[in-house]
Amino acid sequence: MHTTLISAADLKQLLNAATPVQVYDCSADLMNPATGRAQYEAEHIPGACFVGLDEHLSDKTSPDRASGGRHPLPSRERFATWLGRTGLTSSHTQVVVYDRQNANYCGRLWWMLKWCGHDNVAVLDGGWAAWQSLGASVENGAGPTLAAEAPAYPLSTARATMVDTTTIAQRLGNPGLTLIDARAAARFRGEVEPLDPVAGHIPGALNRPFTENIGPDGRFKPAAQLRAEFEQLLAGRDLASVVHHCGSGVSAIPNLLAMEVAGLGRTALYPGSWSEWCNTPGVPCAVG
Template identity: 50%
Template sequence: MHTTLIDAETLAAILDGCVIVDCRHDLFDEAAGPRGYAEGHIPRAWFMHQDTDLAGPKNGRNGRHPLPDRETMRRRLEAIGLTDDRQLVVYDAQGGMFAVRLWWLARWLGHRAVAVLDGGLPAWTKAGFPVTREAPKAPAAPGRLSERPSLAPSVDSAQVLANLGTRERLLVDARAPERYRGETEPLDPVAGHVPGAINRPFQQNLRPDGRYKPAEVLRQEFEALLAGRSPDRVMHQCGSGVTACHNILAMELAGLGGSMLYPGSWSEWCADPARPVATGAEP
């Protein structure tokens, strides 16, 4: 069972026994993922879209990628053949920044056997493995995912707001430094960050080739960031609850499991003008 990362060679060896999902996406071009999938994808891979398949309806107050309904998400995964004992592998072409969303969602449903393809599609093709334009055939019968306890803890905006006073938990923002500091905001109507949050851009988890850094390196980096805090005292956010999962996976890989996602993230937080906003670098 693979629960964090899987490399291209290992995936190729067990390909027929896995359910594979292509999660490629572009925040500025919603058609980029489907277009890339149509041009070529890993054999047997299905496609799931960040804005629809992996998110729930937006109401203007719950962020750009609100969590989907649990039962709806479970049925979507069953429809492509996922079962309790089957390995789920997810990938993109951007260092895992989008695939981590489905990694987290599967764990949210209690499915432990889910892993991100380390290095994504570029690592797959660099290793000499083929791509195809053919979509997989629908399974003869849907899979069955039992209702199980979640493996992915989360917090809501009320808990984040309460933490402003207590500072019992550390809030880690995965966005680019200039967005965190409020110098630019290309996606949301308000620039800045949640007061007290510290910045750990998700790109810092990666090597130059788009693969994750070794577990021991990530552990050193996150232990320095946490400064003695227990992982279960850490909350993660980003712009809309997607790339924050990258930091959660990095901590899991480093042996620092149990941190929490704030799914609504900045896009939900800044939708309410009553919530405080900070700019600049935290002291």
């Protein structure tokens, strides 16, 4: 069972052994929404299903969505219905997710599956480039057709924790809350803001850009190195107090995943993130 990362070699072995594996390609580009599907249709892992950040991992219209911000989470029930249509109907199935953007987008699906109670999900370490480096087979085209109707994925107790804006606001300044912001340093400081109406960060937050989890080879850094870096960042703060966020709850996940890879446990996510916080009347914002 793979629950955090899986190597390309291990994935290839599972596929060759005809082990039940569900693979999802989550490639995306915030600035050009058509890019992800184009990359997928050009080449993807055989049998992989395409997952769109806006179409499948967000819900901007339904009244029952689970969070706010630029990429609101769908309800668990609505997401489980879509998972069933992709063919995922058993909690025992090994799921592997990948992208071409340093686990920025596939991490979202990894976390959402944990949130739905599915623990057997892993991020392909090194993503698409790692698969290519094996010289393994690839497919092109539109990929599998989703079933018009299918049993929904069987939801169970959430294995991931989310925190909302009200809770963050109530705990702000309390030692029981440690916020880690995964955005680039210039956005965190408020020097630039290409996506949201207000620049800056939540007061008291620590900054660790999600790209710092990835080594020169495109894979996550070794567990010991990640542990040392997070321990230096946290400087003795309680691990149980950690809540990750970013601009819209997407690029925060690599930090959350990296802490788990480092053996520091599964920490919480603020899915609304800065895009929800900076649009909430009365909450403080900081720069610098």
